[in-house]
Amino acid sequence: MLKNDSLENVLYIDLTRRTFKVERRPDLFEKYLGGTGVATRLLHEECPEGCDPLGEANPIIFAVGILTALFPLASKTVSMFKSPLTGNLGESHCGGRSAVAIRMAGYGAIVIKGASSIPVYLSIEGGGRVHFRDASTLWGMGNFSSGRIIRENESGSGLRTIMRIGKGGEKLITYSCVTTETFRHFGRLGLGAVFGSKRLKAVVVSGKSSLPITDKKVYRKLYDEVYTAAVDSPVMKKYHDLGTAENIVPLNKFGGLPTRNLTEAQFEDASRMSGENFARQYLGRRLACSHCPVGCIHIAALREAYEDVSYFYKTSMISYDYEPIYALGTMLGISRPADFLKLMDRVEEAWGVDAMSLGVILAWATEAFERGLITEEETRGVKLKWGNVKAYIKAGGYIIDQPNDFYKALARGVEYAASVYGGEDFALSFGGNEMPGYHTGPGAHLGVLVGTRHSHLDNAGYSLDQKILVQKKLKPEEVIDALVAEERWRQILSSLVVCFFARGIYSPELVTRLLAVAGFDLTEGDLERIGREIHTEKYRFKVREGFSFDALRLPKRIFETPAPVSGLDEKYVTKALAYARDTIRKELDAAG
Amino acid sequence: MRLAVLETEKCVGCQSCMFACSRRVGEAGLAKSCIGVRSIGGMERGFSVIVCRACGDPPCAKVCPTGALVPREGGGGVRVLPDKCIGCGHCREACVIGAVYWNDETNKPMICLHCGYCVDFCPYGVLGMQKREVENVEE
Numbered sequence: 180m181l182k183n184d185s186l187e188n189v190l191y192i193d194l195t196r197r198t199f200k201v202e203r204r205p206d207l208f209e210k211y212l213g214g215t216g217v218a219t220r221l222l223h224e225e226c227p228e229g230c231d232p233l234g235e236a237n238p239i240i241f242a243v244g245i246l247t248a249l250f251p252l253a254s255k256t257v258s259m260f261k262s263p264l265t266g267n268l269g270e271s272h273c274g275g276r277s278a279v280a281i282r283m284a285g286y287g288a289i290v291i292k293g294a295s296s297i298p299v300y301l302s303i304e305g306g307g308r309v310h311f312r313d314a315s316t317l318w319g320m321g322n323f324s325s326g327r328i329i330r331e332n333e334s335g336s337g338l339r340t341i342m343r344i345g346k347g348g349e350k351l352i353t354y355s356c357v358t359t360e361t362f363r364h365f366g367r368l369g370l371g372a373v374f375g376s377k378r379l380k381a382v383v384v385s386g387k388s389s390l391p392i393t394d395k396k397v398y399r400k401l402y403d404e405v406y407t408a409a410v411d412s413p414v415m416k417k418y419h420d421l422g423t424a425e426n427i428v429p430l431n432k433f434g435g436l437p438t439r440n441l442t443e444a445q446f447e448d449a450s451r452m453s454g455e456n457f458a459r460q461y462l463g464r465r466l467a468c469s470h471c472p473v474g475c476i477h478i479a480a481l482r483e484a485y486e487d488v489s490y491f492y493k494t495s496m497i498s499y500d501y502e503p504i505y506a507l508g509t510m511l512g513i514s515r516p517a518d519f520l521k522l523m524d525r526v527e528e529a530w531g532v533d534a535m536s537l538g539v540i541l542a543w544a545t546e547a548f549e550r551g552l553i554t555e556e557e558t559r560g561v562k563l564k565w566g567n568v569k570a571y572i573k574a575g576g577y578i579i580d581q582p583n584d585f586y587k588a589l590a591r592g593v594e595y596a597a598s599v600y601g602g603e604d605f606a607l608s609f610g611g612n613e614m615p616g617y618h619t620g621p622g623a624h625l626g627v628l629v630g631t632r633h634s635h636l637d638n639a640g641y642s643l644d645q646k647i648l649v650q651k652k653l654k655p656e657e658v659i660d661a662l663v664a665e666e667r668w669r670q671i672l673s674s675l676v677v678c679f680f681a682r683g684i685y686s687p688e689l690v691t692r693l694l695a696v697a698g699f700d701l702t703e704g705d706l707e708r709i710g711r712e713i714h715t716e717k718y719r720f721k722v723r724e725g726f727s728f729d730a731l732r733l734p735k736r737i738f739e740t741p742a743p744v745s746g747l748d749e750k751y752v753t754k755a756l757a758y759a760r761d762t763i764r765k766e767l768d769a770a771g
Numbered sequence: 772m773r774l775a776v777l778e779t780e781k782c783v784g785c786q787s788c789m790f791a792c793s794r795r796v797g798e799a800g801l802a803k804s805c806i807g808v809r810s811i812g813g814m815e816r817g818f819s820v821i822v823c824r825a826c827g828d829p830p831c832a833k834v835c836p837t838g839a840l841v842p843r844e845g846g847g848g849v850r851v852l853p854d855k856c857i858g859c860g861h862c863r864e865a866c867v868i869g870a871v872y873w874n875d876e877t878n879k880p881m882i883c884l885h886c887g888y889c890v891d892f893c894p895y896g897v898l899g900m901q902k903r904e905v906e907n908v909e910e
Contacts (some may be wrong), residue, residue: 225783248790248799248800248801249799251787251790279801283800283801323813326813327812328815330812330813336809336810337786337808337809338808338809361813361814361815362815364813387800387801387802387804388800388801388802388805389793389798389799389800389801389802390798390799390800390801392799395797398794398797398799399794399797401792406787406892410894438850463802464815464817465783466784467783467784467785467786468784468785469784469785470785470786470787470893471785472785472787472894473785474783474784474785474894476783478815478878496815516842525904560898612772737853753879
């Protein structure tokens with residue numbers, strides 16, 4: 180690590196005492212690079228064993244990486260906390276301006292502890308300044324309004340991130356999100372509720388600084404290499420043109436697009452809900468994260484007429500991606516893009532919850548309603564029905580307001596709701612986290628089960644299905660080995676906070692050369708070792724907090740609905756999990 | 772030649788130009804950037820790209836009490852003469868578009884040189900080089 184690299188600065192903020200301090204922690208970054216690695220270490224240091232995820236002891240940790248603001252696409256911020264949804268490891272990544280802003284403000288990581296007695300927001304500026312602002316007036320406001328007010332009140336336009344929560348976070352909904360720059364999210368595992376439990380409405384971070392490098396010429400040359408690779412790559416073009424929504428058509432064709440609570444894996448109206456159709460009819464703007472030339476963020480412009488006044492319209496700008504279209508679209512049998520956008524607008528602007536979790540929960544509720552497990556008494560008269568967006572908007576609003584026990588249960592996730600009302604067999608939860616949009620086969624489902632944060636992005640099992648398993652059967656042990664190997668490498672990428680979309684560009688060989696410019700002399704072997712270590716440390720946290728492979732289950736529905744890559748049955752899963760358990764145990768024992 | 776913002780509506784806000792500008796002087800980060808990209812009150816409305824327009828009769832140079840800002844021949848913006856500059860900041864106030872950036876270390880202005888280095892790092896054709904001078908009523 181180079182002298183004077185501000186990356187080593189960790190900002191500790193105590194909301195209870197309204198104090199802050201900066202500690203130099205080169206030890207953390209030299210050993211774990213940044214991002215996931217450093218955040219994992221800080222979580223071990225700061226999160227007391229068995230703490231209440233919504234209690235003031237639970238820390239919020241943000242970490243960025245060595246390459247942030249040095250090279251393109253190292254543009255993610257990793258957040259870590261104990262998840263109120265799963266009661267275990269909480270890790271969620273977000274782009275926008277967050278990573279560059281934190282690095283340019285002069286920090287490698289930020290730790291927020293304690294809880295405020297009144298609503299506050301934090302303003303973190305370069306030069307070591309932290310302001311605690313009264314956010315009483317902002318409490319209850321949606322994402323757009325609170326963002327606009329903070330934008331007008333604070334300096335640093337163009338150089339800042341504004342992370343904020345909506346009503347979901349304030350109401351401690353266990354899968355509420357934190358939104359940055361209006362359209363990006365720390366979406367999964369309930370960081371929004373941890374903010375809410377601390378009465379922390381928002382965090383704005385801004386800065387503009389220089390970073391040390393070893394050699395100007397080498398730096399420029401390497402930069403050009405990465406930049407050119409990024410703008411010339413066909414994968415990047417795909418993400419720019421249609422965005423992740425491009426995946427709707429191929430996933431549907433493949434037969435892996437979960438539909439109507441995964442009673443089916445193909446959607447008859449997939450072409451209407453496709454990325455192509457969204458772009459043609461609604462695409463209003465593309466956006467990029469700071470320091471990423473790709474611009475994969477797709478924003479729809481939805482023009483709606485007010486029903487009671489003639490010639491009076493409003494135009495809403497609403498982001499869309501593959502996962503929200505799956506969760507709030509196909510899973511709910513919604514086949515009109517405008518209907519999806521209306522629901523998405525509520526989710527993103529007013530409610531501030533994880534679109535994926537909410538969609539899966541509403542899908543379970545619809546099926547439970549159809550089967551008579553719940554009635555209009557529970558739903559307060561809402562007739563949940565596939566494709567009925569008005570009912571879903573109503574039900575979503577009730578989840579936020581929680582007027583009765585049923586909606587209180589829905590506010591705690593699908594696993595909890597099913598434990599109260601039944602229907603566990605079709606409650607699509609993996610390790611307590613709601614299912615992502617891939618019913619491709621063994622890789623996808625085992626991947627989410629054994630992934631440290633039960634996310635499809637932990638190890639991309641859906642990709643293993645589509646690239647390998649579709650051609651060649653693998654033993655359960657081989658699938659686990661492949662998933663674990665991928666997840667270990669991804670610990671390096673997410674410690675460098677490189678966007679996973681750029682994983683094809685950021686090869687181990689390139690990474691070592693880029694790190695050298697920042698004064699990190701590491702070999703590919705070192706990276707492999709560090710990746711393995713971080714993965715093990717995350718599992719150490721999980722086990723400490725009560726995680727057990729033996730408690731993992733796949734909902735029956737996964738086996739009932741045929742997937743394009745077959746072979747996943749109870750026996751296969753049992754074998755795979757036993758092997759995964761042994762693999763991780765060995766790792767933990769070896770690490771001591 | 773001058774740097775021109777050709778089509779702001781095509782800007783996705785990636786800020787690659789800002790990083791390029793700092794890199795041009797051998798720096799990593801953003802401290803030395805003479806170009807800025809910020810949202811127009813929320814990203815949904817798009818961006819403004821703020822950089823010196825190479826005015827015909829630059830207000831920044833006109834208000835400089837020490838003659839530290841010298842208009843370039845052929846409308847290529849202004850040159851900053853650091854030895855003459857006293858860091859009063861009048862130039863910054865005189866620029867209505869906010870294109871006079873500030874070097875906090877030296878306490879002196881940083882203004883685009885119109886070198887065009889950033890143009891190569893704008894993937895969407897927002898930036899370009901132009902021969903034409905900015906139209907000016909006084910000319």
